[in-house]
Amino acid sequence: xxxxxxxxxxxxxxxxxxxxxxxxxxxxxxxxxxxxxxxxxxxxxxxxxxxxxxxxxxxxxxxxxxxxxxxxxxxxxxxxxxxxxxxxxxxxxxxxxxxxxxxxxxxxxxxxxxxxxxxxxxxxxxxxxxxxxxxxxxxxxxxxxxxxxxxxxxxxxxxxxxxxxxxxxxxxxxxxxxxxxxxxxxxxxxxxxxxxxxxxxxxxxxxxxxxxxxxxxxxxxxxxxxxxxxxxxxxxxxxxxxxxxx
Numbered sequence: 001x002x003x004x005x006x007x008x009x010x011x012x013x014x015x016x017x018x019x020x021x022x023x024x025x026x027x028x029x030x031x032x033x034x035x036x037x038x039x040x041x042x043x044x045x046x047x048x049x050x051x052x053x054x055x056x057x058x059x060x061x062x063x064x065x066x067x068x069x070x071x072x073x074x075x076x077x078x079x080x081x082x083x084x085x086x087x088x089x090x091x092x093x094x095x096x097x098x099x100x101x102x103x104x105x106x107x108x109x110x111x112x113x114x115x116x117x118x119x120x121x122x123x124x125x126x127x128x129x130x131x132x133x134x135x136x137x138x139x140x141x142x143x144x145x146x147x148x149x150x151x152x153x154x155x156x157x158x159x160x161x162x163x164x165x166x167x168x169x170x171x172x173x174x175x176x177x178x179x180x181x182x183x184x185x186x187x188x189x190x191x192x193x194x195x196x197x198x199x200x201x202x203x204x205x206x207x208x209x210x211x212x213x214x215x216x217x218x219x220x221x222x223x224x225x226x227x228x229x230x231x232x233x234x235x236x237x238x239x240x241x242x243x244x245x246x
Contacts, residue, residue: 009046012086013037019085026166036078039063048079049087109134109230116228125212126220128184129195135177139163140218144211146194148185153178 016037020030040048043059051059064072080091109117114134121127133143142160150159156173163169181194188205190196196208 003046006046009041009048012049012082013041015086016082019081023085026162032074033078033081036075037082040075040079048082051079113228113230117224117230120224120228121220123220124184124187125195125198126217128180129212129217130221131180132177132195135174136160136171138171140214144195144214144217147192148190148194149192151178151181151194153182 013034017030017034020033025033037048040059043062044051044055060072060076063075083089083091118127118131121130129143132138132146133140136143136158138160142163145161146158150161151173152159153173156175156178157170158173160169160171185194188196188202190206190208193208193211195212196205197210197212198205199208
């Protein structure tokens, strides 16, 4: 039987989802904030509308024991959003938790390492995708969102949409990348997606409406990097420094 507090929580959670959509936040942010409220709701038996400082300290202490500071920060921001927009209360505990500031230099994949990684990747679609990320200096999500119409071979540039900060940008298109993408497209011929999923094989790729699987790309990249002896972190981008041959 559903308790009154749980019913109230569900109503407010529905309002939260509406506010998140209307604020135009990115899908990842919406999922992170909604997950935060679900997690906090479970922790406090759905009674989260008037949390005390001690309750917040207890929650975030327990959360930090099993999660990273990134999760702590997202839950904190999600709760602040909930109090501000759903409950319409002044958020006074914003300075309660202060994740440590860290500035990390990105791992740079050398030309030789990249060449080795490409040649060790046996699946053509993944090999071309990794090469494109490297040569254009893209994040994984930016590469997955690439469409055929984003490639301007005449002006030798690529339109990168919805990049970090919800901003678009143009990046130079090297001749080698243009030629590789042209040959790759001639194989799958999807009219929209540059990297269509291959769930239904080559024939299905032409009619696919979704890109390559993000999880499969990440898992394969880690395996190939391990096989190549590359110990650098490669989850978001290959950090291009030059355009190597494929």
